[in-house]
Amino acid sequence: MAEAANGGSAEKISLAEIGLRFEVDGEIATITLDRPDRRNAQTFATWSALAHIGDNLPQQVRIVVVRGEGPSFSAGIDLRMFTPEGVLGQGSFAAAAALDDPAFEELIAQAQRGFLWLRRPGIISVAAVHGHAIGAGFQLALACDLRVLADDAQLCMKEPALGLVPDLTGTKPLVDLVGLPRAIEICLTARQVGAQEAARIGLAELVVAPEELAGAVRDLTAALLATGRDAATATKRLLQGAAGRTLEEQSAAERREQIVRIRTLFAGS
Template sequence: MMTDATHPHPHLRVETDGPVRVVTLDRPDKRNAQTPSLWRALAEQARSVPEEVRVVVIRGAGEAFSAGIDTAMFTPAGIEGEENMAELVATHGPEAMDRAIAAYQEGFTAWGECPALVVAQVHGYAIGAGFQLALAADLRVASLDAWFAMRETSLGLVPDLGGTGPLVHLVGYSRALEICATGRRVSAPEAHAMGLVNAIAPAADLDEATFSLVQHVLSAPEPAVRALKALLRSAVTADRDTQLAAERSAQSGLLRALMGGAAG
């Protein structure tokens, strides 16, 4: 059972049990629709994961992982306490818009910089910002009835919350373009077959499948897993020589630790 529950945001629940932290999008009445204040809270959570936490699981309460952005943000009335997109566009120039979107992106990109391994547990559906939050994780586990969709293009927009890079790296340019341009549903079995999802399980067994993966991660020595995440993340964009140097540096540090600092 998870302990030490906190609510850093009205729509976010955080529970920690030893080396495992579970971050739950907790707005089930709105299908975990996301807002800028939630993104700020997610960024803060990613940056403040304590050293003793080795794995973070991100999941959604209720019937779905996340239906994406709360579209009320785009209405004249907006959402109380949140930035109004219509007002932002009407009264701010391109530089202010760029700064605003950059701040939103941190709720997603900060998880890649988090030393702990991050697992997205997806059930129901992950649409738009929900899909991009799943992509922000290091690993993804989905229920068999889950599905993913990038619906931004159908609204005349593009995915802008850090999801385009991971999607292209996972499934390739052509398939990523097709998924985003059509906005179609990608079922969990298809997502698994194309390498978008690491594991799938019946909905009733999703928790078991997720925490089985978590336990396998925890069974490996902590320093090696932490070094591995940073090393493989860098491999996505680093040139050959830079990556080889990163491998040498990581391995040297691990060898020194294993040998009790005897290596000079």
């Protein structure tokens, strides 16, 4: 179950009602956005449900795949949220706007929790993107460590064109991946970035034909699982911290991690 925000109140809604599926097969978990009739548009309830999944992720899971059912990965924010009535049981921007600042900021922070956990060192998250990944959909793909795109994928940071800012943790990874000037251009033109361009500028690790997307993700997850969990976690932790450290600081971090690994592997030998 997950909580759906509605102007500060919450009610219990099932994942199926929200339009999500969550399945675990051994060390691999798959989150499927499952509102194909609305091109997997997202609401406050979607983000609360994603946070709930992260909070309750089974310990054995090492890989999390995020995908979309139907013709699109995710068309972004459900436009009904811009109407006064919003989405029944799932909130609206009008209701949120009536909150005081601390409550409103907490509401956004709770939405961001649904995206932040995908970057944990202990897991590798993979976005399998086809069709449109617009706004919140693009940010969900950016929240993942790796992105595999079908060649029909179209990425777009739509929020500025709607009078909003991207606030679902997507701005930092976008700048990290493509640089500040390109990130400004992508966001402030709200143009669509096709799959081939996405690969060229660093937004995708792999581009395949739509019918090959599932197989490419399976092959990638199998390769990722070939590395032991503890070494993978320590290495991801090192890589995540590298941008914020000097070379000397990163070298020291490497030493600390390696001491733990070698002692773990060879203590008592």
